[in-house]
Amino acid sequence: MDVSFQLYSAREFTPWEDVLQMIAGLGYTQVEGFGGVYTDPAAFKALLDQNGLTMPSGHFFPITSFEDDFTTSMAAAKQLGMERVFCPAPTDEYRNGADAAAWIQLAKRLETAAKRVQDAGLRFGWHNHHWEFMPLAGGEIAMELILEHAPSIEWEMDVAWVVRGGADPLDWIKSHADRITTAHVKDIAPEGDCADEDGWADVGTGTMDWPAIMAALRGVGADLFVMEHDKPSDATRFATRSIASFKTF
Secondary structure, eight states, X not given: OOOEEEGGGGTTSOOHHHHHHHHHHTTOOEEEEOGGGOSSHHHHHHHHHHTTOEXXXXXXXXXXXXXTTHHHHHHHHHHTTOSEEEEXXXXXXXXSSOOHHHHHHHHHHHHHHHHHHHXXXXXXXXXXXXXXXXXXXXXXXXXXXXXXXXTTOEEEEEHHHHXXXXXXXXXXXXXXXXXXXXXXXXXXXXXXXXXXXXTEEOTTSSSOOHHHHXXXXXXXXXXXXXXXXXXXXXXXXXXXXXXXHHTTO
């Protein structure tokens, strides 16, 4: 199975020429883009081609990337060969005590963005963090509001962030089987470990039950799996261990 690598994981270990060579050498065939690699899309596409890599997906932040900056974002996505694009996080006003009405407003913006992106020939979705699963003041769950009020969007489930938000990813996979198309594969270190890496772990070395999670994700038709570590102290170590573990799931 093709495996993708979120380039954000290696943002501290550039130059990108070396990063892409390392990733390809380990057997990755795909990467997922983020804002740090969109400055010169044509040049970065050439680097991908040199290393036999494709970029089927990418993150564009913030949501205004699909509003005020829509033309620029779509041009970059198409130049890099993307098929699906994701808004990867809410902006600060939603992270710090926003109520249900605010999240519903965000969802409606996402629905509008989805229609524009789809009309441009690409797929569009949301990538979660933990905020979406932490109960709002009225008890609502923001992720439920997003999926309800943005019915046309896909969901790129960042499974470890679901766990950090206090939710059970297997329950969410079952409940929203028709929305999850893509997943971030990352791991959480045992309590007290990897403090210098914000408590994240290389895939397969942490506390996540990835064999069960992968079985559930494949069972609902998810078809793009992206290795990610938000703060690795060694990107090569992370990339090496993670692809080796993923092949056993």
